[in-house]
Amino acid sequence: MTNETTRDGAKDGATQSAVETAYHRIRHLILTGEMRSGDKLLENQLAAAIGVSRTPIREALNRLNAEGLVVLERYRRGIVADFSLDDAVEIFRLRAILEGHATSRAATRISQADLRRLEELERLMETQFEELGWNEHLEGFDKLNGEFHAVIAAAAESPRLEKILASSLELPASIFNRYSEPVEVRTRRTHAQHREILAALKARNPEWAQAAMNAHLFSLLPSASGSLEHEDGAE
Amino acid sequence: MTNETTRDGAKDGATQSAVETAYHRIRHLILTGEMRSGDKLLENQLAAAIGVSRTPIREALNRLNAEGLVVLERYRRGIVADFSLDDAVEIFRLRAILEGHATSRAATRISQADLRRLEELERLMETQFEELGWNEHLEGFDKLNGEFHAVIAAAAESPRLEKILASSLELPASIFNRYSEPVEVRTRRTHAQHREILAALKARNPEWAQAAMNAHLFSLLPSASGSLEHEDGAE
DNA sequence: ATCCATCAACTGGTATACACTTTTTGTCGG
DNA sequence: CCGACAAAAAGTGTATACCAGTTGATGGAT
Numbered sequence: 001m002t003n004e005t006t007r008d009g010a011k012d013g014a015t016q017s018a019v020e021t022a023y024h025r026i027r028h029l030i031l032t033g034e035m036r037s038g039d040k041l042l043e044n045q046l047a048a049a050i051g052v053s054r055t056p057i058r059e060a061l062n063r064l065n066a067e068g069l070v071v072l073e074r075y076r077r078g079i080v081a082d083f084s085l086d087d088a089v090e091i092f093r094l095r096a097i098l099e100g101h102a103t104s105r106a107a108t109r110i111s112q113a114d115l116r117r118l119e120e121l122e123r124l125m126e127t128q129f130e131e132l133g134w135n136e137h138l139e140g141f142d143k144l145n146g147e148f149h150a151v152i153a154a155a156a157e158s159p160r161l162e163k164i165l166a167s168s169l170e171l172p173a174s175i176f177n178r179y180s181e182p183v184e185v186r187t188r189r190t191h192a193q194h195r196e197i198l199a200a201l202k203a204r205n206p207e208w209a210q211a212a213m214n215a216h217l218f219s220l221l222p223s224a225s226g227s228l229e230h231e232d233g234a235e
Numbered sequence: 236m237t238n239e240t241t242r243d244g245a246k247d248g249a250t251q252s253a254v255e256t257a258y259h260r261i262r263h264l265i266l267t268g269e270m271r272s273g274d275k276l277l278e279n280q281l282a283a284a285i286g287v288s289r290t291p292i293r294e295a296l297n298r299l300n301a302e303g304l305v306v307l308e309r310y311r312r313g314i315v316a317d318f319s320l321d322d323a324v325e326i327f328r329l330r331a332i333l334e335g336h337a338t339s340r341a342a343t344r345i346s347q348a349d350l351r352r353l354e355e356l357e358r359l360m361e362t363q364f365e366e367l368g369w370n371e372h373l374e375g376f377d378k379l380n381g382e383f384h385a386v387i388a389a390a391a392e393s394p395r396l397e398k399i400l401a402s403s404l405e406l407p408a409s410i411f412n413r414y415s416e417p418v419e420v421r422t423r424r425t426h427a428q429h430r431e432i433l434a435a436l437k438a439r440n441p442e443w444a445q446a447a448m449n450a451h452l453f454s455l456l457p458s459a460s461g462s463l464e465h466e467d468g469a470e
Numbered sequence: 471a472t473c474c475a476t477c478a479a480c481t482g483g484t485a486t487a488c489a490c491t492t493t494t495t496g497t498c499g500g
Numbered sequence: 501c502c503g504a505c506a507a508a509a510a511g512t513g514t515a516t517a518c519c520a521g522t523t524g525a526t527g528g529a530t
Contacts, residue, residue, distance in 0.1 A: 017309060018514065043482070053515045055290075058482085062294060066301055066402075068395065074252060075482055075521045090393050094333075101332055158325050160303060160403060167301075168399055253484065278512070288485045293512090310491045310512055 018056035025050050026060055030069050030080055032139075033174030041070060041078035067167050083175040089221060095169050096217040099149065102156035102165065104210035107201050110155035115202060121148045122194045129187065138183070142173060148194065152201075152213075180220055189219060253291035260285050261295055265304050265315055267374075268409030276305060276313035302402050318410040324456060330404050331452040334384065337391035337400065339445035342436050345390035350437060356383045357429045364422065373418070377408060383429065387436075387448075415455055424454060 029035045047054045064070040072078045125144045153162045193216040200209035264270045278289045299305040307313045388397045428451040435444035
């Protein structure tokens, strides 16, 4: 053989495995809110929908269970995890601690290329915000914002820290939006905070960078006063 | 009627699943040092040794991979992860941050029963240390010490924090012993530090408790001076 | 009518068989 | 003797079949 005929899927580059496919698909369903808390995750149904067998589905569900997005109990149907206000507060508190630490480390380690990338990302976020409305912008914003934080986490050069931030401390956007302030209010502030974090990193000032990141995250934290009780049944 | 005849294994209480069995067995092999860094983890071989099929073995290996104890690459044999000095330092730094926070929270939340349990555990550790020699005591100490830290982590009432501490920041004892001070030196200090943490918790003083835990963990951290370069090729 | 036992359908748990990739090993040519 | 190539061996990835436990409905007894 010798001529490289990949005889099946023929995605020449990297045919990602079935479990990767399943994992990302299901994770996306949950994080975007297409599946809501309590929805049933039936292995057969998911297998049919995604087009693989039950085996990779099970591996994917186990990973999501470990990450806390899915609840699995023995012989019981898997369901999408429920996130209470307390859960949201806990996640943001831990993110503040760990991402603050990561930002502090990043301040003395981040490369010029990564700094330029961060500037680029923030510029894109602000540009798209101006050009598109809120609704059009939202999904793109989440992606750009995610990369912004991911670049900083990677620059901390602490692989376990990076992994924890990426896998154990995610909150579905639908839940986040329920508990946080409305987007119009929070995102204008977010841009200013991102710029401050960037300035602190460029100044190579760990304490400032950490404090700015902490301020950013705590500002997103649901107002701890238990005033928000709107159980919208809408939709 | 339904008399409760469990018709197979007959462990009346909770017959733990095959993947639980496999997970704990393999994890134990790694944490105790029975398997060393770089050792191959062959699914068939493990399946035969543990007495289950490959399926639960694969689930167990995936969990251990997520925890960082095992390295899996597609189509490649799994191996026991390698922990460099840098890895050990990283783990202890993150443990200090997170377990310090947990201890701070625990100070205002821990129950009287848990406090008594901690006293009991510390008393046992010291008693067994006096009665048995070092070698006899070691495995028992690890177990008691593990529970000591686990009780505090649980008392913080932050389930994600507890899970991260229990799953993502473990270091195999064999590696720990290679990088840390000799047991005789470190454990006498450990007892004093445990007593101080306990005192701070009983005093309900979060700052003191956090600082004491931080001191405890940083004292176990390998001496950051890069003096230890012994690449033993022995065995 | 309500409650409980029982049973059937459903769902998850495990084992096994097959497909694809890597790794090893043996052979040939230099 | 060494390196490149090729075929066989070994190992992982996925699919499927089968087993075990749960769930919920059904029917009878109270």
